[in-house]
Amino acid sequence: MNKAEFVDAVAAKAGLSKKDAKGAVDAVLETLTESLVKGDGVSFIGFGTFFTTARAARTATVPGTGKKVQVPATKVVKFKVGKALKDAVAK
Numbered sequence: 001m002n003k004a005e006f007v008d009a010v011a012a013k014a015g016l017s018k019k020d021a022k023g024a025v026d027a028v029l030e031t032l033t034e035s036l037v038k039g040d041g042v043s044f045i046g047f048g049t050f051f052t053t054a055r056a057a058r059t060a061t062v063p064g065t066g067k068k069v070q071v072p073a074t075k076v077v078k079f080k081v082g083k084a085l086k087d088a089v090a091k
Helices: 003-014 018-037 083-090
Strands: 042-044 048-055 058-061 068-071 074-081
Touching: 003 018, 018 042, 018 048
Parallel strands: none
Antiparallel strands: 042 048, 048 074, 058 068
16 A cells, blocks of 8 residues: 555545645644654654664675665654554564
């Protein structure tokens, strides 16, 4: 499912126009992004938690050539699935 299909599904489920649903989805994604950029986690009980973590600098090997390259330290987003979502998907 891509973003447009997701917006259509939200519009149908919530009884909103596609324009209103797109605005709501965009606002949720923008707010989630802003929180993660600040280093705050975002938790939806039963669904899961989005959070950031630091990844240390490291040396990696390029598979095709075997050449060693330095990968700089960075901050990455992670997601820990909640119990209700995990159980729903498992069924």
